[in-house]
Amino acid sequence: MDSYKQLSSVLSGSEEPGSPATGVDRRSEHPGFTFCGFRLETDGTLLRGSVPVHLPPKELAALRVLLAHAGQIVTPLQLRQALWGGVHVSADSVPKCVSALRACLEPEECIQTVYKRGYRFSADVHRNGGAPKETLPRLAILPFTTEWGVPEHLGSAIAEETMARFSSARPAMVAVLAQDSVFTLARCDLTAQQVGEKLHTDMVLTGTLRSLPAHFRLRAEMIRVVDGTQIWVEDVLVERSRISGLEAELFSRLVFRLNSGGLSISAAAEPEAENSSQQREAHEIYQRAHHEWQTLQRHRMQDGLQHLLRATELDPSLIGARVDLVNLCVAQTFYGFMSPAVASEIVRRTTNAIPDVAVQAETILPALGWVSFHVDHDLPAAIRSFSLSAHLPHDPWITRTRTMFALSRHRFGEAIEVLQAAIRIDPYAPWLHARLAWALHLAGEADASMEQVRKTLTLFPEHGGANLYGSLILAFNGEAAQGTVLAHDLAQRLPYFDLATAVHAYALACSERKDEAHTILERLQWLSRERFVLGSFTPSVWVALGDYASALSSLQSAAETRCPWFFQMLADPRLKPISGMPEFEQMRAILTGMEAEAAGNAAH
Numbered sequence: 186m187d188s189y190k191q192l193s194s195v196l197s198g199s200e201e202p203g204s205p206a207t208g209v210d211r212r213s214e215h216p217g218f219t220f221c222g223f224r225l226e227t228d229g230t231l232l233r234g235s236v237p238v239h240l241p242p243k244e245l246a247a248l249r250v251l252l253a254h255a256g257q258i259v260t261p262l263q264l265r266q267a268l269w270g271g272v273h274v275s276a277d278s279v280p281k282c283v284s285a286l287r288a289c290l291e292p293e294e295c296i297q298t299v300y301k302r303g304y305r306f307s308a309d310v311h312r313n314g315g316a317p318k319e320t321l322p323r324l325a326i327l328p329f330t331t332e333w334g335v336p337e338h339l340g341s342a343i344a345e346e347t348m349a350r351f352s353s354a355r356p357a358m359v360a361v362l363a364q365d366s367v368f369t370l371a372r373c374d375l376t377a378q379q380v381g382e383k384l385h386t387d388m389v390l391t392g393t394l395r396s397l398p399a400h401f402r403l404r405a406e407m408i409r410v411v412d413g414t415q416i417w418v419e420d421v422l423v424e425r426s427r428i429s430g431l432e433a434e435l436f437s438r439l440v441f442r443l444n445s446g447g448l449s450i451s452a453a454a455e456p457e458a459e460n461s462s463q464q465r466e467a468h469e470i471y472q473r474a475h476h477e478w479q480t481l482q483r484h485r486m487q488d489g490l491q492h493l494l495r496a497t498e499l500d501p502s503l504i505g506a507r508v509d510l511v512n513l514c515v516a517q518t519f520y521g522f523m524s525p526a527v528a529s530e531i532v533r534r535t536t537n538a539i540p541d542v543a544v545q546a547e548t549i550l551p552a553l554g555w556v557s558f559h560v561d562h563d564l565p566a567a568i569r570s571f572s573l574s575a576h577l578p579h580d581p582w583i584t585r586t587r588t589m590f591a592l593s594r595h596r597f598g599e600a601i602e603v604l605q606a607a608i609r610i611d612p613y614a615p616w617l618h619a620r621l622a623w624a625l626h627l628a629g630e631a632d633a634s635m636e637q638v639r640k641t642l643t644l645f646p647e648h649g650g651a652n653l654y655g656s657l658i659l660a661f662n663g664e665a666a667q668g669t670v671l672a673h674d675l676a677q678r679l680p681y682f683d684l685a686t687a688v689h690a691y692a693l694a695c696s697e698r699k700d701e702a703h704t705i706l707e708r709l710q711w712l713s714r715e716r717f718v719l720g721s722f723t724p725s726v727w728v729a730l731g732d733y734a735s736a737l738s739s740l741q742s743a744a745e746t747r748c749p750w751f752f753q754m755l756a757d758p759r760l761k762p763i764s765g766m767p768e769f770e771q772m773r774a775i776l777t778g779m780e781a782e783a784a785g786n787a788a789h
Contacts, residue, residue: 334396338476365614381410521719
C-alpha cells in the first residue's frame with residue numbers, strides 16, 4: 186500500500202487520466218457515413234453529392250462492413266460470414282461482390298486489396314451522428330494473476346491482447362485505458378476496485394489463470410468500480426496445446442456480455458491455415474517473447490530476440506512478431522545492448538519481408554524513421570516515415586521514438602508537448618515522467634526539470650528510468666550526493682546497463698570523487714574491446730573531470746557509431762564548456778546540414 190500512497194499524494198487531484206481514442210458508440214444498427222464525396226444514409230441510400238447511386242443488397246452490405254472497419258483489414262471469410270452467414274457460396278463470391286462495389290464507387294479508389302489478407306477501406310471516413318467518445322464506458326484491464334504451473338508471461342500477454350482487440354474493434358464498445366498506467370497501479374498491490382477508482386474507470390476486468398492437468402482455466406470477472414460489485418464472472422477453459430486461442434475466446438465472451446448485439450466482425454475467427462499447429466506454436470513463442478523483451482533486462486531481451494526470430498520463421502504472416510522485433514532492436518540500441526548498425530540491419534530485413542508496411546504494419550514506421558535519421562542521416566526519409574505514422578495513437582514505443590526524434594532535432598517544445606499529452610492519457614507511466622524531466626533538462630529549463638524529476642522519484646522511487654534521469658539531473662543541479670546514491674543503487678541492480686554506469690561516474694565526478702569516476706571510465710573502455718558499449722553519456726563525465734580533449738574524442742566516437750543519443754548530447758547543458766570549440770561545432774554541423782537538406786526538399 187505504500188506505493189499507492191506515494192502515487193496518490195502526488196497525482197491525486199492534479200493529473201486526470203485520459204482515455205485513448207477508441208471510436209464511437211453504436212447508436213443504430215446501420216449508422217450513416219460520409220467518404221470521398223459520398224454519403225451513406227442509415228436507410229441504405231447512397232448519394233454522390235445529391236445524386237443517388239444504386240447499390241444491390243450484397244454490395245450495400247459489403248460497403249457497410251468495410252466502412253465500419255475503415256483502415257482495418259477485413260478478411261474474405263469475415264465478409265462471407267457478414268454477407269451470407271452460414272449459407273455455402275462459391276469461392277469467388279466475395280471477390281465478385283467487392284469488384285461490383287468498386288464499380289459503383291468509380292472513379293474513386295477507396296478499397297485496397299491487401300495481398301493474401303483481404304480488403305481495406307483506405308479513404309477517410311466520417312460517421313454521421315455518432316456518439317462522442319465520452320459516452321463509452323471506461324474499462325481498465327488488469328494483468329491476470331498466474332498461479333503455479335502457468336507460464337509467467339501469459340497473464341500480461343492475454344490482458345494486452347484483449348486490450349488490443351477492444352481498441353481496434355469497430356464500432357467501439359469501451360474506452361480502454363492505457364496499459365502502462367493500469368499495469369503500474371496493479372503492481373502496487375491494489376484491489377481491482379482501487380485501481381479503477383484511481384483511474385476514474387467505470388469497470389475493471391481482472392482474473393486468475395490456473396493450471397489443470399490438460400487445460401488452462403481463466404476465471405475472469407468484471408468489477409463495477411462505483412460500488413465494487415462483481416457484474417459477472419466467466420470461466421474459460423482451453424487445452425494446453427491451444428493456449429493461443431484463449432484471448433480470442435475471452436474477447437468473444439466479453440463482446441457478448443457487453444450487449445453489443447452479437448459478435449462484431451473484428452472478433453470473427455481468421456481462417457486456419459493448413460499448418461495451424463505451427464502457427465499456434467509461433468503465436469505462443471511470440472507471446473513469451475513479448476513478455477521477455479519488455480523487461481528491459483539485457484539477457485531477457487536477447488532471449489526475446491531469438492524467440493521473435495523463431496516465431497517469424499514458423500509463421501511469416503505473424504505481423505505482431507515482426508513489429509515487436511523492430512521495436513526490440515530499437516529499444517536495445519537506446520539502452521546500449523545492441524549496436525545501431527546491427528539493429529538497423531535487422532529492422533530493414535524485417536520490414537522488407539512485409540509486402541506493404543504502411544498498410545499491414547504501420548506501427549513500424551517510427552522505427553524506420555529512426556533508422557533513416559540516426560543511421561542513414563537521411564532526414565527527409567525520416568520525416569516521411571514519421572508523417573505517415575503521425576495519426577497513430579499513444580503507445581509506449583511509438584511515443585518514445587517520436588520524442589527521441591524531436592529531441593534529437595532539438596525541437597524541445599514539440600517533445601515536451603508530446604510527452605505531456607501522453608501523460609494525460611497514461612498518467613502512471615514511469616518512463617513518460619522520467620523522459621519529460623530529461624526533455625526539460627535539454628531545453629535548459631533547470632527549475633522545471635528539477636521539479637519534474639523530484640515528482641517522478643516520489644511517484645516511482647525504484648524505477649530505473651526515474652533513477653537514471655534523476656541522478657544526472659540532480660548531480661548537474663548541485664545535488665551530486667543524492668545523484669550519486671541513486672546512480673550507485675541503479676548500477677548495482679543493473680550491472681549490465683552501461684548508461685547507469687556512466688551516469689554513476691558523472692555523479693561521482695560532480696561529487697569531487699574523481700579517482701572513482703576515472704576507474705569507472707577505464708572499466709567501460711575495457712568493456713568496449715569485448716562488446717558494444719554505448720558511449721554517449723561519457724563525454725559529460727570527461728567534461729566534469731576537466732578533460733575536454735577526451736570529451737570531444739568520446740563524442741566523436743558516438744557520432745561514428747551512429748549512437749541514438751548523439752544529437753541530444755550536442756544540446757546537453759552538461760557539455761556547455763566544450764560548446765563553441767571547432768571540433769564540437771563540426772559535429773553540430775552534421776545536424777545543421779541534415780535540416781538544411783530537409784528544408785530544401787520541402788521547398789521543392
